[in-house]
Amino acid sequence: MCGRYATTRSEADLSDLFDAADVTEGLGPSWNVAPTDPVPLVRISASHDGKRVLDTARWGLLPPWAADQRGGAKMINARSETVATSPAFAPSFARRRCLVPADGWFEWVRTGKERQAFYMTPADGSALALAGIWSPWGPEKMLTCSVLTTAARGGLARVHDRMPLILPPERWSDWLAGGGEADALLQPMTERELAAITVRPVGPAVGNxxxxxPELVQPVAEATLF
Structure with a gap:
């Protein structure tokens, strides 16, 4: 799963990167995004003539029929294998897809009694676009979202068996458009794209x-992958 990640680029930078109008609400950078936090996302907005907007959502999707917000923390991820058929996620996958900007994400590996944190991030410092879905909830139509996950491969599988579904720029338009063939939309990263992601051991502070x-994503020299 993807339970923590970092997203630190400014609203202006994200707006330029994704060619999106900025309608966010003063979000600041976060090196330790946790479930139910407000996060930036890119989606298509009918109120902006069907164009892209950089918006804010609560991380943890709430279907319209959810009785309250308590279940959102358990809905931060949607499995790519079942997102198109899940009663909670399928309507959003069909019509309300989004991109979730990230610098990288965290996972933990247990070594004896201790847990070592790792940070996965592009070696060149470029931004990631995580495949996401969104849904409005409640009378005020609060935006909520989930990040899709897929099976981890290569060196990333040594840290965790799941990873976010990451989309390169050439796939953004089809993802945001709605509709389309699920198999094509849910294709994982290519081997070349996968090789560009580095695995960095970091300190335990991110667990809180x-x-x-920024110190949370700095490498810990004495730690190794295994």
Whole structure:
């Protein structure tokens, strides 16, 4: 699963990167995004003539029929293998897809009694576009979202058996458009794209949601992958 990630680029930078109008609500950078946090996403907006907007959503999708917000923390991820058929996720997959900007994501590996945190991020420092879905919830139509996950491969599978579904720029338009063939939309990264992701051991501070700063993604020299 993807339960923590970093997204630190400014609204202006994200707006330029995704060619989207900025309608966010003053989000700041976060090196430790946790479930139910407000996060930036890119979606198609009918109120903006069907064009892309950079918006804000609560991380943890709430279907319109959810009685309250408590279940959102368990809905931060949607499995790519079942997203098109799941009662909770399928309507959003069909009509309300989005891109979730990220610098990288965190996972933990247990070594004896301890857990070592790892940060997965592009070696060249480029931004990631995580495949996401969104849904409005409640009388105020609060935006909520989930990140799709897929089977991890290569070196990433040594850290965790799941990883976010990451989309290169040439796939953004089809993903955001709605409709389309599920098999094509849910294709995982190519081997070349996968090789561009580095695995970096980091310190334990990221395990506490109250910690937030660039030091959380700095490598720990004494730690190794295994």
């Amino acid at each position: 949601v109250r910690n937030n700063g």
